[in-house]
Amino acid sequence: MRELDADEWERILADIGDFPPFYATEWLEAAQTHTRFRLIRVAITAGDEVIGISPMFLGERRGLRILASPPPGAAAPYLGPLWHDLDGLKETTRLSRQEEFVHLVEDLAKATRATVILLRLQPTQVDIRPFIWRGFTCRLRHSYRVPLNSSEDAILRSFSHSVRRNIRKAEKTIEVHTGSISDLDWLIGAIDMRLGTQRLHTNLSRTYLEDVLRRLGPERAETLVARRGSSVVNATLDLIGPRARYGWVGATRPQDPADGSTQLIAWRGMQKARNAGLSWFEIIGADDPRLASFKAQFNPELVRYYEVSRGFGIGKLVAWIRAKAF
Amino acid sequence: MRPTSMSINLVNQAEWNEFLRTTEARSPFHSPDWLGVVERWSRLRVVYILGGSKDSPVVGLPAFLGRRGPLAVFFSPPPNFAIPFLGPVFRETYRLREEKRRTALREFTQELAMRWFRKLWGIVKIDSGPWHWDLRPFIEAGLEAIPRYTYTIDLSRGYEPIAEGMQKYLRRELKVHSNEYVFRVANSSERSAVLEHLEARYNRKGETLKVPKTYVDDLFVKLPENRLRVFVLMKDGDFATGSIGICYENVLYNWLGNPRVPPEFQYANEVLLDQMIRWGTAQGYRRFDMMGSNSRDIAYFKAKFNPTLVSYSSARRIPMPLKLFVRLRS
Numbered sequence: 001m002r003e004l005d006a007d008e009w010e011r012i013l014a015d016i017g018d019f020p021p022f023y024a025t026e027w028l029e030a031a032q033t034h035t036r037f038r039l040i041r042v043a044i045t046a047g048d049e050v051i052g053i054s055p056m057f058l059g060e061r062r063g064l065r066i067l068a069s070p071p072p073g074a075a076a077p078y079l080g081p082l083w084h085d086l087d088g089l090k091e092t093t094r095l096s097r098q099e100e101f102v103h104l105v106e107d108l109a110k111a112t113r114a115t116v117i118l119l120r121l122q123p124t125q126v127d128i129r130p131f132i133w134r135g136f137t138c139r140l141r142h143s144y145r146v147p148l149n150s151s152e153d154a155i156l157r158s159f160s161h162s163v164r165r166n167i168r169k170a171e172k173t174i175e176v177h178t179g180s181i182s183d184l185d186w187l188i189g190a191i192d193m194r195l196g197t198q199r200l201h202t203n204l205s206r207t208y209l210e211d212v213l214r215r216l217g218p219e220r221a222e223t224l225v226a227r228r229g230s231s232v233v234n235a236t237l238d239l240i241g242p243r244a245r246y247g248w249v250g251a252t253r254p255q256d257p258a259d260g261s262t263q264l265i266a267w268r269g270m271q272k273a274r275n276a277g278l279s280w281f282e283i284i285g286a287d288d289p290r291l292a293s294f295k296a297q298f299n300p301e302l303v304r305y306y307e308v309s310r311g312f313g314i315g316k317l318v319a320w321i322r323a324k325a326f
Numbered sequence: 327m328r329p330t331s332m333s334i335n336l337v338n339q340a341e342w343n344e345f346l347r348t349t350e351a352r353s354p355f356h357s358p359d360w361l362g363v364v365e366r367w368s369r370l371r372v373v374y375i376l377g378g379s380k381d382s383p384v385v386g387l388p389a390f391l392g393r394r395g396p397l398a399v400f401f402s403p404p405p406n407f408a409i410p411f412l413g414p415v416f417r418e419t420y421r422l423r424e425e426k427r428r429t430a431l432r433e434f435t436q437e438l439a440m441r442w443f444r445k446l447w448g449i450v451k452i453d454s455g456p457w458h459w460d461l462r463p464f465i466e467a468g469l470e471a472i473p474r475y476t477y478t479i480d481l482s483r484g485y486e487p488i489a490e491g492m493q494k495y496l497r498r499e500l501k502v503h504s505n506e507y508v509f510r511v512a513n514s515s516e517r518s519a520v521l522e523h524l525e526a527r528y529n530r531k532g533e534t535l536k537v538p539k540t541y542v543d544d545l546f547v548k549l550p551e552n553r554l555r556v557f558v559l560m561k562d563g564d565f566a567t568g569s570i571g572i573c574y575e576n577v578l579y580n581w582l583g584n585p586r587v588p589p590e591f592q593y594a595n596e597v598l599l600d601q602m603i604r605w606g607t608a609q610g611y612r613r614f615d616m617m618g619s620n621s622r623d624i625a626y627f628k629a630k631f632n633p634t635l636v637s638y639s640s641a642r643r644i645p646m647p648l649k650l651f652v653r654l655r656s
C-alpha cells in the first residue's frame with residue numbers, strides 16, 4: 001500500500017478518466033472537513049505500477065474506530081476502489097487484484113487500529129466474492145439511472161404519464177434556473193423540514209454544501225432552483241462527473257406536492273446532462289420503497305451496488321448488526 | 327395493462343408451461359418436467375404461482391412447500407437438487423417499463439408474504455436467476471439478499487478466440503495433456519460413473535453428495551431426449567473424469583460433475599471443460615454456463631478459462647435460533 005499526495009491523486013484520476021464526482025480531490029477534502037474523518041489516498045499497486053486508487057477515511061463514531069469509504073455522514077452513495085481498466089484484464093488477474101485489494105484494506109485497518117471496516121462499492125464493482133471469502137458481511141443497495149442516449153422527446157416519452165403531465169403543468173408557472181450559494185439556505189431548510197415530518201435527521205449542513213459547491217466550481221456542481229414568480233418552490237444540488245450528472249441532494253417533496261416542481265427540476269437536470277453529452281442522469285438512491293416508487297416513474301435503469309463491512313472485537317458485533325438491520 | 331391489485335393464482339403444469347412461453351428468461355429448471363421430478367424426490371409440493379389477472383398473468387414463480395423437520399419451508403428451488411437458480415420470471419413485455427415492473431413485482435411479493443412468508447415459521451429461500459435483478463421487494467418482506475455468481479463463456483465467437491483468451495499456462499497444459507485423454511459424449515447410462523466419482527470425491531472430503539442419484543436417474547427418463555448429456559474423459563481405457571451437461575435452447579450448462587481427480591489424471595478437468603467448449607461451439611450453442619463460481623477454489627479454477635462473471639441473487643429468511651445454531655456449529 002502506498003499513500004498518495006493530492007497531486008499524484010489528481011494525475012492518476014485524470015489517467016483513469018471515468019469516475020463519479022465523489023473521487024474528485026475537492027469533494028474528498030470537503031467530506032474530510034465535514035465528517036472529521038481523516039482522508040487517506042491509497043494507491044493500489046502491482047509491482048511499481050499503480051493499478052487503481054481508493055479514497056479511505058479514518059475516524060471515530062460512538063467509540064468505534066472506523067475505516068470507511070465513503071465516510072459516514074458525507075451523503076455519498078458509494079466510493080471504494082477505482083481501477084485502471086479492470087474490464088480489459090483476464091479474469092484470473094482481475095480476480096486476484098480484487099482479492100489483493102481486500103488484503104490491502106485489512107492491512108490498513110490493522111495498521112490504523114480500526115475496529116470496523118465499512119465500504120460502499122461502486123456499481124461497477126459487481127464482484128464482491130473476495131470480501132465474502134474474508135468474512136465480510138454484505139448488504140445489497142440500489143440506485144436509479146436514466147440513460148440519456150436517445151432524443152429528448154424519446155426520453156420524455158419513456159416517463160410515466162403522470163410525470164409528463166406534471167412537467168407540462170409545472171412548465172406553465174415555474175421556471176428553473178441555475179442558483180447561487182445563497183439558495184443553499186432554502187435547500188437545507190427544505191431538507192430539514194422534509195426529514196422533520198418523517199422524524200428523521202440529517203448531518204448535512206449548509207457549510208458542507210457550500211464547501212462542495214465552492215471547491216468543485218460551476219462545471220462540476222450546480223444548484224438548480226425552481227421559482228414561481230419570486231418564490232422558491234424547490235431546489236437541488238447536482239454533481240457532474242465526466243460521464244454522468246448526479247441528482248445529489250434536494251428536489252424534496254414541495255409544499256404543494258401537485259405543483260410538479262420536483263419532476264420539472266429533475267427533468268431540467270437531465271436535459272442539461274444530455275446537452276453536455278453525458279451518458280446518464282443518476283437519481284441517487286432506490287432503496288426507500290416510497291422514493292423508489294416515485295423515481296421509477298422516470299423509467300430509469302436499476303443499478304445495484306454493495307455495502308460490505310467487517311468488524312474486529314466489539315466492532316464485529318456492530319458490523320453484523322448493521323448488515324442485518326434492513 | 328397495469329395491475330391495480332395483484333391477484334395470485336395457483337395453476338397446473340399445462341398453464342405454467344403456457345405462461346413460460348411468454349417469459350423474458352427461461353431456464354431448464356423452470357420446465358414442469360424438471361420441477362415434477364424434483365417434487366417426486368424432495369417430498370415437497372410444487373406450486374406454480376402466477377400473479378396478475380387470470381387471463382393475463384405478468385409474473386410467475388415455481389415454489390416448493392412442505393416441512394423439513396419442525397420447520398415449514400418455502401423454497402424456489404429446494405436445496406440439494408443441484409439447481410442454482412429458479413425464482414420469479416416475468417412476461418417479456420413487462421421488463422420494458424421500470425414503474426410497471428416494480429409495481430407488479432412488489433404487489434406479487436406482498437401477496438406471497440401475506441399468503442406464505444408471514445404465516446410460516448420456517449425457512450424461505452428464493453434463488454433468482456441472472457435475469458432478475460430486483461430483490462428490493464423481497465428485502466422489504468424481511469428476506470436477506472445474498473449475492474451469487476456463475477461464469478459463462480460466449481460460444482458464438484467460435485473456439486479460437488475463446489482459446490486465445492485462456493490463461494497462457496492453461497493453453498500450454500491443454501496442448502500437452504489433451505492427447506493423453508479421449509473425450510466422448512457418452513451413453514446416458516454412463517452417468518452413474520460420473521456420479522460415483524463425484525460421490526467418492528465428497529467422501530474423501532468427509533462429506534456426502536446430497537443430490538439423490540435416483541433424482542438424476544429420473545431426470546434422464548422424464549426430460550426430453552438429449553436435454554441431459556454425459557461427457558466423459560478416458561485415459562488408457564479408464565474413466566478419468568466426467569460431467570453431466572444440460573443442453574437447453576442455445577445454452578450448454580456444465581451441470582454436475584468435474585470431481586477433483588487423482589494425480590495420474592492431472593489436468594483432466596481442464597481438458598474436459600475445454601472439450602465441452604469445443605463440442606458446444608461445434609454444435610451451435612451460443613453460451614457455455616460453467617455453473618457456479620462462489621467458492622474460492624472453484625472460482626480460480628474456472629477463471630483460467632477467462633469467462634465472464636455473471637451475478638445473481640438469493641433471498642433468504644432463516645429463523646434466528648436456527649441461524650445461531652448453524653453459526654455456532656461452524
